[in-house]
Amino acid sequence: MSRTALGRVAAPPEHESTSGVFYFWVDRDQSVERTQIVTTKSTVAGREVAFVGIVQEVYRRSRQKDVGEEAARFDGRSAETPPFASEGVTYAEVAILRTDPVAHTPPTEESEVFLGDEVAAAKGYGMDRMGQRFDVGLLRNGGTEFAGRAAIDLDFLLGKNGGHLNVNGIAGLGTKSTLLLSMNWLLLREAKRQREEKQGDPKRLQVVPVIFNVKNFDLFFIDRWNTEYRKEELAHREDWRRMGVDEPRPFDMPRYFAPQAKGLSTPVQTGGRTTDVLPYSWSLADVIEQELFSFLFSEEDVYDPNFGGLVGEMEEYLTSETAAGRKLRKDGPQTFADLLDWFRDERDSLFMDFVKATKGKLLRRLKYIVQEGDGVLVRKEPKGNALKIPSVGQDSPIVIDLYGLHGTPSLQRFVVAAVFHQIQQIQSAKQVANLKYLITLDELNRFAPKDSSDPITQKLETIASEGRSQGIILFGAQQQASLVKPRVIENAAIRAIGRSGTLELGAEVWKFLGPSARSAASQLQPEEKLLYQPSFREPMLAKIPFPPFALSENDADSPPATGGGDQGLPPVSSADLDAF
Structure with a gap:
């Protein structure tokens, strides 16, 4: 980290510092960008206080009073060259993330401001205080640089201090599925790590990922390599390596379930997935x-x-x-x-x-x-192929298709309720310590609409408000949180915002975001997410590494040669990555 000062704190009228925000003018030889981590120190009442903050916005201001004066300098002709250069100033607004020691006071004017590094970013977001730090991406430090890894606290995600993850984003650009599946992949990896390092420990983390497929049969190919990942594998692998993952790969041997076809004992057609799909139905x-x-x-x-x-x-x-x-x-x-x-x-x-x-x-x-449910509700057989959710931790996810029921939304909601109900029954017996069910469900507005109060919506509300104590964690997503039951949204301790519409961001549900964060959320790149948990003063801007697993049939590579996502393709070597 360069120790050249970016500028100095200023507190003139209309830009006064507070215990949450301060301003600084930028040295004319330095560049400052929104989302950069900055630090400063001030002596307050005889003690030195260190401040870590994030740049909310960068402004440029000239010395002229109005546009008329600006034009007058050029005599109204853009080709003219004034005799004297403009004496403008660049300044930045900073939201304070943390003070050390704790002090609810602003920094004093003329304090030098420096660009923060990985250590400063980790301190600002309290990563040193997290009960179980869990790295999920790379923390942005301006437009192209990073300040280490972006992390959340598993205590907030998995039930100790809170629970659930909710992701918002518009279709296509919000990349909700990417984050939801990456979280499942990383938690499976963490559970495996704990199993290997804590053999015999009954309190080690165990997970059962249950993923509902709601669009086409897109999530029926997560055990295959993503062709877009392969095209720029060196860059994507480097992002994963910076996160501490040396060998990113597709999911290992997921189990796929699809609705039973009417009058048959086989599942409905599932696009390009023609084998290893099991039917489900209820008698x-x-x-x-x-x-x-x-x-x-x-x-x-x-x-x-x-x-x-x-x-x-x-x-x-x-x-x-x-x-x-x-x-x-x-x-x-x-x-x-x-x-x-x-x-x-x-x-x-x-x-x-x-x-x-x-x-x-x-x-x-x-x-x-x-009549409408014929197939999923078997008419004449005494027993169906009811979904059986495992009662012990798994090494791979369970993918349950709902798209095959897209013409009957009431049946889709029935399947979701049936799975939740069965998991609640399993967890009420408390057979396995620290067993977590990770339920991934997109399009929450379809299953818990804001103005509904039917048994299925009530089931989701109960899961959102009480599920964490039972080890049931909802990974939910939607394009518009304002259309989902408020209890379901508000009970998510971890909130992730992908690119979202400005009309949606003006709704009541987004009041916890400041103006700068709402503006940023409307301009995010597909790989970027704003992450928020209760211990953060401001959302964390993270880059989520591109997934190695396919997110649809269109970007799925050829079928696995040996299973488990391994297609026999040569792995990228460490030497290749170092060269990159």
Whole structure:
């Protein structure tokens, strides 16, 4: 780090320093950029206080009073050359990240300001105070330079002091999936490291990544190399190496699940992924055993007192409580087709507390659900292929497709609720210490819309507010957080903002960001994210290394030759990286 001063603190009228912000004028031989880390020291009441801050904005100001005077210097002709050079000044606004020792006071004027380095950046963002530091990217220090690694605290992500990650960004430029999948990849790597270094330790981190695919079948190729990564592999590998990852690679042997095709025992067509995809479906018995019956119905249905009461009574009638848990009663309907026939024929003699119209409504709803869900809800078979979430840590993610149900959003929401419900049941038994379920779900506005209060939305709200204590961590994303249930957004301890629209950034949910951060969020590059956690005074601007794994079929390299993302391609050597 150069010890040449960038400038000196100034506090003239209208630019007074505060305990959170100060200004400094820039030496005419120096250059200052927004997002640079800067440091200064001042003597306050007889003690020296060190300040670390981040440049929020850089301004240039001339000595002329208005544009008229500026034009007059040239006599209104741009080709003219004034006899005297302009005596303008560049100055910068700095948000204070940290003081040492702690002092809620501004630096004094004329204090020298220096460019900060990796040590200063780490101190500014409190990385030395993190319970479990977790590197996720490279920390920007101006337009092209870095001040070391960008890190978050796992205590805030995985439940000790908070929980959950939420990512916002517009389609295409926000690169939400890149960050979500990179976090899964890095946490799998961390869990593996702890397993190797802490053998036999029951408190070592174990993770079960569950990734929902919501667009095309894009996430069905994460075990393949990304062709765009291969094109500039030296540069991308260098970014990963700076982060401490020497061998970035695709995910190792993910398990893929897709909706069962109507009338078949195989999954729906999944684009270019034609093998190793398993089907999922639920029979009536599966729905009753997993307590999912109410999730089959929409909000307006379930919250109608009469209709909701009838749904509850039907579920109770179909359920038999046994020593082994809930079962479908044996002397009643055994399939969805049987349920429709039984209720159509016997409804007049059943559930006498409810009027004929309410029973007719339930019959119509059941008929619609069974017809629309045929395949995922098997009509005539007594058992389906219900998703079984593992109850111990995994070395690879589980990818569950929802796109195959894109014509039936109610079924998509049913699948999400079914997975969350099963995980809650597993975690309530507390069989494995420090087991974390990482649930990755994009398009949260579809599953927990702001104005909804149906059972599925309530399930997501419960996960957001209480899931961290159960080891259930939501990695959620959306294009517009303002359209998602506030509890789901506000309970995310780690917030990441990719490039977002200016209209969205003006919504109430973004009030925690200052004007400079909101301006930056509307101009971010695809690889950049603003990271925020409760211990940060200001968001951290990070570059997320380009992923080695494919994010869609279009950028997926040829199928693995040996499995686990290894295509037999020669790895880049350390010598190559050093030369780069």
